[in-house]
Amino acid sequence: MATGAARPRRATIHDVAAEAGLSRGTVSRVINAERYVSDDARVAVEAAIAKVGYVRNTAARNLKTQQSHAIGLIVHEPHSLFLEDPVIGAILLGTNAILSEADYQLVSLVIDSDRDSDRVAEYLSGGFVDGVIIISARSGDPIAHAVVKLGIPAAFVGHPPDIEGIPFIGIDNFAGAKAITERLLATGRRRVGMIASALDRDSGQDRLAGFRAALGDAFDPSLVVDYPLYSHGTGLSGMRELLSRAPDIDGVFAASDSIAAGALDGLREAGRHVPDDVGIVGFDDSAWALRCQPTLSTVRQPADALGRLAAERVLSQLRGEQVPDSGTLLPTSIVWRDSA
């Protein structure tokens, strides 16, 4: 029999009240840790809860309180990348850790097309979530504007250039990119290029700007290629392109570790040795970095902390606290390994 027996009726707050010889109200006060409950009552209720195996009915609670106790995590990436990108994964884990502590359910909403975008906007207006965390929003993002309009408590991870009124948590992409490029230059490289990506977002823009700032007058626009996605494929194509444009290239800053991994494959394909012929540095210090051959020098970003902080920002708005409108930038650090 696969259909299973009829499930037993779940215990309600009434059963607990009857068992404890008290009223609904008192039980509710114990459950919600409110004031004005005597020690006797508290003990009795707790014993009764354990005895009848009571678990609070979320639907009834949500209905009465007009809240969903859910937070949406909106990710603007293709589904495939969502699963593949270790940075997003780490952010998700951090967010989830904080939210489950606070008894909130995380709902992941992946936006892959304009159709998704509309569906998610409708979902948000339906009150299915009490707040949202938005990852990697692009400029002109309709979802972000819908969130502002609906007045839903929110936080960005990363900083979309054109949206006001929502706090954001990010990293200093400019400083990180500048620092690692300088470090790469310090190894004596003369012809240094970049495989840029996601220029429609602040992360992509700022990493490029940092690279440019590090090079100063030596900056050569023909040594920069760019592609939309932070992906292995971007690195492979980008490296091929750079090699064809400048066969004498001896250093590459890849805008992410996954791109760097692709670039390494591109160099291997072309018979170049890393780091002797070409030095490569990445960005993220994700799971890719250690798995590369040779191991990748990269910029470490605290992805887990980004997720945690964003979640805390949303929760504090939900508690009605005044949240600083401005953003927070977390510091990055350089991890130097064997690829440069």
Place this chain on the structure above:
Amino acid sequence: MATGAARPRRATIHDVAAEAGLSRGTVSRVINAERYVSDDARVAVEAAIAKVGYVRNTAARNLKTQQSHAIGLIVHEPHSLFLEDPVIGAILLGTNAILSEADYQLVSLVIDSDRDSDRVAEYLSGGFVDGVIIISARSGDPIAHAVVKLGIPAAFVGHPPDIEGIPFIGIDNFAGAKAITERLLATGRRRVGMIASALDRDSGQDRLAGFRAALGDAFDPSLVVDYPLYSHGTGLSGMRELLSRAPDIDGVFAASDSIAAGALDGLREAGRHVPDDVGIVGFDDSAWALRCQPTLSTVRQPADALGRLAAERVLSQLRGEQVPDSGTLLPTSIVWRDSA
């Protein structure tokens, strides 16, 4: 201002009824696509819904119907692996596609420790999900037994050896492993080893058994190493161990693509050339396979279909249909590339 303005009251079924000049009951019948609604009423209600921007209140619905409209996806893996493993990712995507079509919310429950296990068991008994899909259950799994006891509609992906009464969807690991090992042998390899993994699960066991069957009398237990996790690290350690045990090894069956990727790094480290010195084959045909250098010959498993089918099994139980107690095994195929 980050706190946002007061949100407007959401339209209810009453508003729709008033707008359409009909009663609650009729509106509800239209929404739930029931019989006995006149065309006039249907049109009027649909217009009213659009006009007032009505979205159904899930909490109220769930409360009344005593269902959560959520399905749990229970994954027995460390959090890190959950994000990294492309097979699990593909299963998740397949599951989610089917469930969201049927208006069910997917809730991922990752079990990383015994504490998690207890928490999830309690969660399940709380009625937060109407059904569960269990991935990669180990033998003697307490959660699986709890599910049977609670009578929650469920389906396994993969087949835990000691649990009856729950349908499962799997692949024929034995046949796949046997076939690719035979193909590897056909390239003329003489000393073929295996890096096995997850021997506490059917997938691990069956892949090892298939390998053994393919070798027949030539099977040499000293050429098999095993580690708990399907991971890159397993492949690296395993390859080092195999090389130290049998320096003349010329073929390796890795129990997963991620293991194969690690093994490739191990061979590179030892200066062996693939496929000239050693031929390597993997299992899964995941995103890793194409990214390896050289590209990996492997067994393709329809991970997306596994997820879809498991979801459908659970949904049909929810509809009260009789589901065959037995399992379904989906066929695998061999994808031959450059690593052997």
Place this chain on the structure above:
DNA sequence: CGTAGGTCTGTGAACGTTCCCAGACTGCGA
């Protein structure tokens, strides 16, 4: 001793939906 203020408890009402029943209307055959 009366009263004020604090603590604690019980109860009715409400959240928005679905389910069920009663009843109105229609068409059709006896």
Place this chain on the structure above:
DNA sequence: TCGCAGTCTGGGAACGTTCACAGACCTACG
């Protein structure tokens, strides 16, 4: 003409919780 089956609609009741309110009790102070 009547009854009956089928179609359609309206409204009461209930799901399990939280909140507001009312009232009981205790202590302490004038």
